[in-house]
Amino acid sequence: MLYLGLKYVHVIAAIFLFGFGMGSYLYLIAASRAANPQVIAHVARMVVRYDAWITTPAGFIQILTGYMLTRLSGLPLTTEWVLVSLILFFIVGSLWLPVLVLQKRLQGMAVSAVERGAGLDADYQAVYRQWFWMGVFGFLGMFVIVLMMVTKMTPAQWLGLLM
Incomplete structure (x- = not known):
């Protein structure tokens, strides 16, 4: 029963990690595309908060429950x-x-733009691009991890099946 309980918590933590992470990512992308510093400041504040309070703890729960499941x-x-x-x-x-x-820097830059009554500058775009691409690679990694958890196979083993 302990194993099934841990597995349940592990899966729920994965859902939170992936779901909240992806949701935050997509919301901040949508806000940034609006190019409205007030909207970006508001959304970024929420994204930073939820990633700190929900997504990050879910990652630690993943490590702990995954280790316990292997043991x-x-x-x-x-x-x-x-x-x-x-x-x-x-x-x-x-x-x-x-x-x-x-994310915290993007939030600060947007708040600063609102306070100055200005638009977002090239610095914002540079930080945003860096954040965006780190997110792309992070989520690609998460997709691969989830696939390995479900199939119990590595990417090399998948390629071997395809060949």
């Missing part, structure tokens, strides 16, 4: 799909902290 099932961390997914998880996680910092 309970006797699955070594060196099992190929487990090891590759852990490596990808930490790569995606290494993108996550800078993304949080960039």
Whole structure:
């Protein structure tokens, strides 16, 4: 029963991590495309808050429950799909902290533009592009991790099946 309970929490945390992360990402993209500093400041404030309060803790819950599940099932961390997914998880996680910092910078830049009654400048666009592409690569990694969790296969094993 403990295993099934942990697996349930692991899946729910994955849904929160992926769902809230993707939602935040898409909302900030939509706000930025509006090019209205007031809208961007408001949306970015919410994105920063929800990513800090929900998405980030879900990532830590993923690590904890995933580790506990491998221990309970006797699955070594060196099992190929487990090891590759852990490596990808930490790569995606290494993108996550800078993304949080960039989101906070975007929020600050938008607030500053509102206070000055100005539009967003080239600096905003440069930070936004960096944030955008880190998000693209982070979510690609998350898609691969979820696929490995479901199939218990690495990308190399998938390619072997296709060939």
